[in-house]
Amino acid sequence: MTNEEVNTGRRRFLTASTAVVGAVGVGFAAVPFIKSWSPSARARFAGAPVTQDISALADGQQLVVAWRGQPVYIAKRTKEMLAVLPQMDALVADPKSDASEQPAYAKNENRSIKPEILVLVGVCTHLGCAPELYAEIKPEPFDPNWKGGYFCPCHKSRYDIAGRVLKSMPAPLNLPVPPYYFADDNTVVIGVDQKGAA
Numbered sequence: 001m002t003n004e005e006v007n008t009g010r011r012r013f014l015t016a017s018t019a020v021v022g023a024v025g026v027g028f029a030a031v032p033f034i035k036s037w038s039p040s041a042r043a044r045f046a047g048a049p050v051t052q053d054i055s056a057l058a059d060g061q062q063l064v065v066a067w068r069g070q071p072v073y074i075a076k077r078t079k080e081m082l083a084v085l086p087q088m089d090a091l092v093a094d095p096k097s098d099a100s101e102q103p104a105y106a107k108n109e110n111r112s113i114k115p116e117i118l119v120l121v122g123v124c125t126h127l128g129c130a131p132e133l134y135a136e137i138k139p140e141p142f143d144p145n146w147k148g149g150y151f152c153p154c155h156k157s158r159y160d161i162a163g164r165v166l167k168s169m170p171a172p173l174n175l176p177v178p179p180y181y182f183a184d185d186n187t188v189v190i191g192v193d194q195k196g197a198a
């Protein structure tokens with residue numbers, strides 16, 4: 001079973017989301033037979049860390065992996081995308097993420113360990129839909145001044161390319177950052193930090 005998909009745009013992103021939902025569905029369906037699961041499958045469903053190879057991830061692309069039954073987005077940002085973030089400080093509701101959820105090592109201007117790699121829980125802080133990545137800096141139907149980021153199709157919350165929610169949106173908080181670390185340059189471990197804390 002594949003828990004992840006590489007995608008370059010919205011259409012492929014939807015495919016990836018479907019893959020994640022499918023994986024979760026299998027998990028729930030299999031609960032009555034949990035004794036037949038391998039120990040690793042059981043641990044994974046309960047929330048064990050997920051290791052993901054990101055070597056195929058190109059600039060502006062995003063991977064979606066399932067962790068604790070939720071989608072986790074791993075996006076690769078360009079220098080242009082990162083350069084926009086200081087300009088967004090005045091437009092977002094919680095610029096320093098003081099009220100939002102992230103490990104201390106991701107509470108910084110990029111909300112990440114490595115500036116270019118963004119790791120977010122893909123669950124809208126309004127009512128839990130999956131925000132969609134619109135990576136390009138160009139006018140979008142929902143925002144003529146779009147600077148790249150995430151758009152939630154359920155009630156139109158907009159987030160910047162660090163997952164920070166814009167002011168006056170239905171969503172109250174930034175997208176959470178899960179615990180994670182880099183096992184090496186091309187391997188991200190989601191669900192636990194370098195010291196092993198979940």
Ligand code: FES
Pocket residue numbers: 124125126127128129152153154155156157170171
């Ligand atoms: S669930 Fe995202 S805006 Fe309502």
